[in-house]
Amino acid sequence: MVEDLRLDSLEGVGPVTTRKLSDAGVHNVMDLIVRGPVEIAAITGMEKDTAEKIVEKARQHLVEGGIIASHFTRATEIYKHRQNIGKITTGTNCLDTLFDGGLETQALTEVYGEFGCGKTQFAHTMSVMVQKSKEEGGLDGSVLYIDTENTFRPERIVSIAKAHDMDPEKVLDRIIVARAYNSSHQILILEESGPVIEENNVKLIVADSAVGLFRAEYLGRGTLAVRQQKLNHFVHLLSRIAETYNCAALATNQVMASPDVFFGDPTRPIGGNVVAHTSTYRIYFKKSGKKRIARMVDSPHHPEEEVIFALGEAGVIDPEDIDKKTTKKVIVKKSTKKTKDLEIEATVETPEIEATVETPEIEATVEIESDDFEPTEE
Numbered sequence: 152m153v154e155d156l157r158l159d160s161l162e163g164v165g166p167v168t169t170r171k172l173s174d175a176g177v178h179n180v181m182d183l184i185v186r187g188p189v190e191i192a193a194i195t196g197m198e199k200d201t202a203e204k205i206v207e208k209a210r211q212h213l214v215e216g217g218i219i220a221s222h223f224t225r226a227t228e229i230y231k232h233r234q235n236i237g238k239i240t241t242g243t244n245c246l247d248t249l250f251d252g253g254l255e256t257q258a259l260t261e262v263y264g265e266f267g268c269g270k271t272q273f274a275h276t277m278s279v280m281v282q283k284s285k286e287e288g289g290l291d292g293s294v295l296y297i298d299t300e301n302t303f304r305p306e307r308i309v310s311i312a313k314a315h316d317m318d319p320e321k322v323l324d325r326i327i328v329a330r331a332y333n334s335s336h337q338i339l340i341l342e343e344s345g346p347v348i349e350e351n352n353v354k355l356i357v358a359d360s361a362v363g364l365f366r367a368e369y370l371g372r373g374t375l376a377v378r379q380q381k382l383n384h385f386v387h388l389l390s391r392i393a394e395t396y397n398c399a400a401l402a403t404n405q406v407m408a409s410p411d412v413f414f415g416d417p418t419r420p421i422g423g424n425v426v427a428h429t430s431t432y433r434i435y436f437k438k439s440g441k442k443r444i445a446r447m448v449d450s451p452h453h454p455e456e457e458v459i460f461a462l463g464e465a466g467v468i469d470p471e472d473i474d475k476k477t478t479k480k481v482i483v484k485k486s487t488k489k490t491k492d493l494e495i496e497a498t499v500e501t502p503e504i505e506a507t508v509e510t511p512e513i514e515a516t517v518e519i520e521s522d523d524f525e526p527t528e529e
């Protein structure tokens with residue numbers, strides 16, 4: 152299989168072309184498809200015609216090997232090809248329901264939401280879950296984790312792995328972290344990722360955050376076109392890699408407030424339409440007190456629905472699990488009267504009490520102000 156993907160296994164591709172391609176970071180037949188003829192010509196300096204011929208040969212080679220679909224395909228063939236799609240459990244019932252079984256391979260899933268809504272926690276959780284065996288809902292695969300904000304935390308991986316009865320050391324060992332320092336580096340990591348994906352049986356690629364560096368580097372309206380073009384390149388590459396290597400791609404995207412939106416949710420992904428159009432699935436995470444809401448926004452075959460989840464030591468968790476733990480903690484703290492504790496909790500949440508709490512505060516500030524003024528006047 153690996154032998155078949157070597158560049159020189161293509162007819163007419165000799166040592167000189169192979170060298171030219173590998174110098175430009177194109178290491179195997181898959182990479183030719185992922186990068187496409189326009190890019191191959193640009194990075195190797197070869198004629199566009201030649202690049203087109205080589206990429207076409209690569210495509211035929213992979214069609215013959217049953218790795219990718221041909222131009223014209225019967226729906227039965229596509230259906231068969233889609234049977235190879237793997238799903239990675241989220242480790243929760245609620246998100247598995249939303250995802251209709253889990254995160255899919257051959258697809259780019261975008262998770263967007265404001266800061267602290269759990270995008271990174273979700274990425275960490277999925278990096279552990281993909282390593283579970285197929286029987287347990289994983290794909291027995293490794294992870295390529297592109298960290299652009301320096302928020303990857305091995306400690307969290309250890310906690311999540313322990314919570315799922317997995318050996319933390321083994322789990323850490325199967326996560327390959329690539330720290331991206333700028334947007335060009337972020338693109339380069341992906342361009343060079345082919346051999347890493349293949350050699351390590353990578354089944355999940357995380358880009359957390361996919362958009363942050365692009366936003367930070369290309370400021371102002373004048374640079375918007377270039378930024379979107381580069382971002383477009385990155386997300387398309389990610390999407391093509393997911394399809395070609397049959398792995399799941401997960402991109403996170405922070406949202407910013409749009410004051411000009413009066414109807415619907417006043418937030419939108421900073422990646423704008425670029426990420427949205429390329430993603431197969433888009434999920435919106437929203438804070439709701441201690442819990443979180445996940446909404447399937449855009450999917451070719453899922454209904455638009457919402458579920459409630461939570462964050463905990465085990466990463467993303469079912470809301471029932473946080474309730475169980477909270478109740479337990481309350482009982483430990485106030486160990487004497489369980490029934491009274493519960494009653495107090497219920498009344499605190501009612502809006503009436505919140506209103507009465509606010510009034511004395513206002514009264515108090517009026518008094519303090521008048522006290523302050525008196526001495527200065529004297």
Ligand SMILES: Nc1ncnc2c1ncn2[C@@H]1O[C@H](COP(=O)(O)OP(=O)(O)OP(=O)(O)O)[C@@H](O)[C@H]1O
Binds near residue numbers: 272462464
């Ligand atoms: N060990 C833990 N146990 C429980 N909850 C945790 C734990 N670690 C982090 N959290 C929760 O995760 C939240 C942060 O989530 P996360 O870092 O995933 O946000 P994010 O969506 O990636 O934000 P940003 O856009 O800033 O990157 C914290 O506010 C906290 O509620």
Ligand SMILES: [Mg+2]
Binds near residue numbers: 272302359
């Ligand atoms: Mg984050």
